[in-house]
Amino acid sequence: MKEKKRLLICIFSTIMLISALNITADATISKPLKGLNTYIEDANHGNKVIYLTFDDGPSDPITGKVLDILKENNVKATFFVIGNQIPGLEDVLQRTHKEGHSIGLHTYTHKFKRIYSSSDNLVKEMNLCQAEINNVVGVSPNIIRFPGGSKKHLNYNLLNRLHSSNFKIYDWNMETLDGINPKLSPYKIYKDATNNSENLSTIVLLLHCDYMHKNTCLALPKIIKYYKDHGYKFQPITNDTPELYFPIKKSN
Ligand SMILES: [Zn+2]
Numbered sequence: 609m610k611e612k613k614r615l616l617i618c619i620f621s622t623i624m625l626i627s628a629l630n631i632t633a634d635a636t637i638s639k640p641l642k643g644l645n646t647y648i649e650d651a652n653h654g655n656k657v658i659y660l661t662f663d664d665g666p667s668d669p670i671t672g673k674v675l676d677i678l679k680e681n682n683v684k685a686t687f688f689v690i691g692n693q694i695p696g697l698e699d700v701l702q703r704t705h706k707e708g709h710s711i712g713l714h715t716y717t718h719k720f721k722r723i724y725s726s727s728d729n730l731v732k733e734m735n736l737c738q739a740e741i742n743n744v745v746g747v748s749p750n751i752i753r754f755p756g757g758s759k760k761h762l763n764y765n766l767l768n769r770l771h772s773s774n775f776k777i778y779d780w781n782m783e784t785l786d787g788i789n790p791k792l793s794p795y796k797i798y799k800d801a802t803n804n805s806e807n808l809s810t811i812v813l814l815l816h817c818d819y820m821h822k823n824t825c826l827a828l829p830k831i832i833k834y835y836k837d838h839g840y841k842f843q844p845i846t847n848d849t850p851e852l853y854f855p856i857k858k859s860n
Pocket of ligand 1: 663664714718755756
């Protein structure tokens with residue numbers, strides 16, 4: 609009986625741990641999904657293009673370190689920022705903008721319970737984030753990334769709602785698991801960021817630049833070198849870039 613109880617506790621703890629990871633982390637898939645809506649790929653006509661994307665900033669000093677590396681390598685990227693992290697780090701956001709990178713919306717609070725409680729709340733969170741960015745750098749980006757990705761959240765009603773607010777959605781087709789585990793070794797981050805990339809002409813790579821992502825910084829120069837050596841052009845996502853999002857739930 610004791611054994612059974614212990615087993616039940618163990619199963620329950622595992623389920624709780626998995627749920628907690630899903631709630632807080634961004635990366636939930638490890639392979640490109642079948643049925644991914646890759647309008648972005650069509651627009652690049654088979655040319656090799658990579659969009660480096662960094663979620664969960666701005667932070668100090670990691671976002672600055674990422675910017676240093678991008679500058680040294682003359683590469684432009686996209687930063688999906690969390691609105692309530694901007695106060696106090698306005699200089700980091702201004703530098704990001706000034707150095708030619710794109711800034712996108714990643715909600716105001718990144719709190720899953722709040723942002724995914726209703727479509728209204730999600731749109732409100734994006735609008736708040738947009739206003740915060742506009743206050744600091746004077747631009748109002750329309751490019752958005754759902755925290756954790758749009759999978760499980762995006763349905764046709766929400767898609768129409770977001771499109772009617774002029775938002776454009778960007779998930780990813782390559783990822784490292786640095787969002788789930790910031791302590792992942794730089795080697796593992798590099799491997800995840802480059803493995804199986806040969807099948808993809810357009811790559812949207814998910815990385816993170818929150819304060820914990822020191823190892824992502826250590827892996828970044830090698831990731832950039834790999835894609836340069838393989839003939840990829842680095843581009844930031846802009847308001848004109850066609851979307852890329854995971855398959856939409858059919859039930860709605
Ligand atoms: Zn995030």
